[in-house]
Amino acid sequence: MTMLEVSNINCFYGNVQVLWDVSLKVEQAEIVALLGANGAGKTTLLNTITGLMRPKSGHVRFMGESLDNIPSHAILERGIAYLPEGGRLFPEMTIRENLEMGAYPMSLWKHRKENMERVFELFPKLKERQKQLACTLSGGEKQMLAMARGLMSNPKCCLFDELSYGLAPIVVTEVFNIVKSLREQGITVLLVEQNVHQTMEIADRAYVLENGRIVLDGQCCDLVNDDYIKKAYLGL
Ligand SMILES: Nc1ncnc2c1ncn2[C@@H]1O[C@H](COP(=O)(O)OP(=O)(O)OP(=O)(O)O)[C@@H](O)[C@H]1O
Ligand SMILES: [Mg+2]
Secondary structure, X not given: OOXXXXXXXXXXXXXXXXXXXXXXXXXXXXXXXXXXXXXXXXXXXHHHHOOOXXXXXXXXXXXXXXXXXXXXXHHHXXXXXXXXXXXXXXXXXXXXHHHHHOOOOHHHHOOHHHXXXXXXXXXXXXXXXXXXXXXXXXXXXXXXXXXXXXXOOOOOEEEEEOOOOOOOHHHHHHHHXXXXXXXXXXXXXXXXXXXXXXXXXXXXXXXXXXXXXXXXEEEHHHHOOOHHHHHHOOOO
């Protein structure tokens, strides 16, 4: 069964159309990248999948069931975690409190203790610093906390928006290694990224969004040799 299926999405802000007939599929335990220049519509698509925005037409299905008209918190409960651009932490809350917020719907709240233990295994530094305020963390630590908070819902599928933005190269590698480890645990990942070089190394497949339309898709091993991708996205 296809894990996540987006079919023929058309999205508008007011009268302005920003997504045109967008379709994509993500299979279980795949890492799929969504590439595209600034303003292409990547964040809009993630917002649409997670119910923060409603498309004018088109459908989203998750594990065979429709997500149309399902509220965002219920989409989280079904197993889709969303890490928005910039992480959106609660700056005046501690690491522990931020993590708890990742498990706020009732059905997830019951499992927050075991999920926190699991998350601390992946991010031991956060365990040591549980009481530290989020606003006092470094940029890299904030991104780790944002990822950890996303995993507090024990998701089947993670949507990451610009995970590597503003991070030092060594932290980017660390963050991408965590994404790879999610795939090993059977978690499905849809990754929006500007860091095309490293994304192509870890992702299985990629879609390219330009001006709200999917213009290209394929296996990453093929796309890295594609002349258009090389020129437009890899700077070769
Ligand atoms: N709230 C909004 N109201 C009106 N237009 C918007 C709104 N949010 C986004 N847009 C427009 O929709 C288009 C797609 O924006 P979106 O944020 O989805 O792009 P993106 O691919 O995520 O870009 P970036 O790489 O810069 O994050 C852009 O032209 C943007 O100006
Ligand atoms: Mg964006």
